[in-house]
Amino acid sequence: MANGLAMRILPVGWSIGLPILAVMSVCFLGVSRLSATSSWDGKTQAEYVVTVETEKPDALYKKGEDVTFKITLEQNKQPVPEGKVYWKISKDNAEPVQNGTADIKDGVATVTGKLDEPGFLRCDVNFASPSQGNLTAAAAAGIDVTAIRPALPVPDDFVAFWEGKKKELAALPMDPKMTEVPAPADRPGTRVFDVQIACTGGAPVSGYYSMPTDAKPKSAPALLIVDGAGVRNSDFLGPIRYAQKGFIAMTINAHGIPNGKPKEFYAALDSGELKDYRVRGRDNRHAFYFVGMYLRVLRALQFLQAQPEWDGHTLMIMGGSQGGGQAIAGAALEPKVTYTFAAIPGLCDFAGATAGRIGGWPKPIPKGPDGKPDPVVVEATRYADGANMATMIKSPIHFYIGFVDLITPPTCEYAAYNVIPGPKSVDNRPANGHNHDDPKFWTMVSETLVNKAKEQQGGAVVTP
Known part of the structure; x- marks a missing residue:
């Protein structure tokens, strides 16, 4: 696909384990933080909550490797049996962009994409809730991040x-x-x-x-x-x-x-x-x-x-x-x-x-x-x-x-x-x-x- 961005919808499925940020390498520091973002601010009461996270705990992938984003939808802290969410996958919020919908089953849907160059693959999710309006969440995967280089070389002078x-x-x-x-x-x-x-x-x-x-x-x-x-x-x-x-x-x-x-x-x-x-x-x-x-x-x-x-x-x-x-x-x-x-x-x-x-x-x-x-x-x-x-x-x-x-x-x-x-x-x-x-x-x-x-x-x- 153009610019190395490819994505497709995969069947509904659960991600493995509870993602936490792990040690990346000798020069990377680890922290305990979920690799997901949620429509909930963690403070105010919310009937519906939509969340998206990468399947890998550290959100780090290789070029051409499938990146699976797990989307969850809850109502009053319980999985929503059926529903529909809208998704957008982009190269760190830049073109190329693809959009689609995913069917929620038992509170979960998955979307998969890949990037054939070093960078970040971002997934934005939107759910039109009947009581709270549009709810959004986002997650991103780093693709061979240590190989990313500046767009232009340093000027000679x-x-x-x-x-x-x-x-x-x-x-x-x-x-x-x-x-x-x-x-x-x-x-x-x-x-x-x-x-x-x-x-x-x-x-x-x-x-x-x-x-x-x-x-x-x-x-x-x-x-x-x-x-x-x-x-x-x-x-x-x-x-x-x-x-x-x-x-x-x-x-x-x-x-x-x-x-x-x-x-x-x-x-x-x-x-x-x-x-x-x-x-x-x-x-x-x-x-x-x-x-x-x-x-x-x-x-x-x-x-x-x-x-x-x-x-x-x-x-x-x-x-x-x-x-x-x-x-x-x-x-x-x-x-x-x-x-x-x-x-x-x-x-x-x-x-x-x-x-x-x-x-x-x-x-x-x-x-x-x-x-x-x-x-x-x-x-x-x-x-x-x-x-x-x-x-x-x-x-x-x-x-x-x-x-x-x-x-x-x-x-x-x-x-x-x-x-x-x-x-x-x-x-x-x-x-x-x-x-x-x-x-x-x-x-x-x-x-x-x-x-x-x-x-x-x-x-x-x-x-x-």
């Missing part, structure tokens, strides 16, 4: 382009402006500063910096937390939480805008001046908005290194979604970064459509009059593509990937992950979309960063 940007940044003094603000009463032992730092790329760095009150010179690991998509104040509590754990820490907003303003101030920017930031300058590699954003990340990392309390070694960066893409860029541009946590990272593999697959968030490449990706934008955006940035990362990095993520598609995330030359690990979440369904997610992130900092300060072998 990519490194030179960024070396030029770094040289321009180095010529501009940081000139930090630090205004101490009161720490929350329930966060003792910390100092907090509203910080602005001069930066190239069209805007200053703007964020909050926090440190332990009793921090001694050359004693503390450093952490930069970068922001997800949107227009908002810098996270105030984020760096304070880590200062309580012994870090010097900083959060920056993505746009270099003032901190501590009323919500209306940020809402006005979001709907006005910064409304189009995701695609601004996309036809010019120097003007593309994310180039300036990455420079602000680099400058913030330089600021942390300039603090007398920094231990001189441990420099970490963490972010999710847009922040995950920024974290990748920070680790690429600053070789002194010692650990990176990139959750559901965006800004990777923009040019996916040139390879007949989905492109990475924010999908900045429009189609031209001929229906093909605009070649000017394709070329310009390559210089801010996280999949190209990833090739420069030498320090340990950890990815967290949701298989049913429609915002930052897993195909694009793996395209970046697979070309990282340094130590790396990945946490596969077959059931997750663009969220953190695991209630222990932030605890896990915090414990990971704290433990990695202890390892590095203790002189242990650096691991991802």
Whole structure:
């Protein structure tokens, strides 16, 4: 079948066992999480619930291997004797797409497809319930995920382009402006500063910096937390939480805008001046908005290194979604970064459509009059593509990937992950979309960063 996508309906049947996410390989971390998504949010009362899951526990398959999706339909927690569900199978929500219906028998139906290339095979299911309207669920299978590669090669002058940007940044003094603000009463032992730092790329760095009150010179690991998509104040509590754990820490907003303003101030920017930031300058590699954003990340990392309390070694960066893409860029541009946590990272593999697959968030490449990706934008955006940035990362990095993520598609995330030359690990979440369904997610992130900092300060072998 065209583009390597094939699917067919198989007879009704039960999947084997209760799927949980297993250890994938020496570099993959296992978690106990069902490889399925459900129409039920797990909180509100629901008469009907439709669920779909892959037959394999880890949702990992080979090229050309049949992928069976098990669909279940319950009413008041009991199998529905007979019914009909609608399904769609796609290549990670991109063409080619096939649709059909499946007959439920004793609460179960199965749909099978396959993909003859590395990527993700996604199954979306819809049930028209008589009492709740349309109920949807989705599952996805990773197909030879370690073989996924970026749609385009790294530009020949990519490194030179960024070396030029770094040289321009180095010529501009940081000139930090630090205004101490009161720490929350329930966060003792910390100092907090509203910080602005001069930066190239069209805007200053703007964020909050926090440190332990009793921090001694050359004693503390450093952490930069970068922001997800949107227009908002810098996270105030984020760096304070880590200062309580012994870090010097900083959060920056993505746009270099003032901190501590009323919500209306940020809402006005979001709907006005910064409304189009995701695609601004996309036809010019120097003007593309994310180039300036990455420079602000680099400058913030330089600021942390300039603090007398920094231990001189441990420099970490963490972010999710847009922040995950920024974290990748920070680790690429600053070789002194010692650990990176990139959750559901965006800004990777923009040019996916040139390879007949989905492109990475924010999908900045429009189609031209001929229906093909605009070649000017394709070329310009390559210089801010996280999949190209990833090739420069030498320090340990950890990815967290949701298989049913429609915002930052897993195909694009793996395209970046697979070309990282340094130590790396990945946490596969077959059931997750663009969220953190695991209630222990932030605890896990915090414990990971704290433990990695202890390892590095203790002189242990650096691991991802």
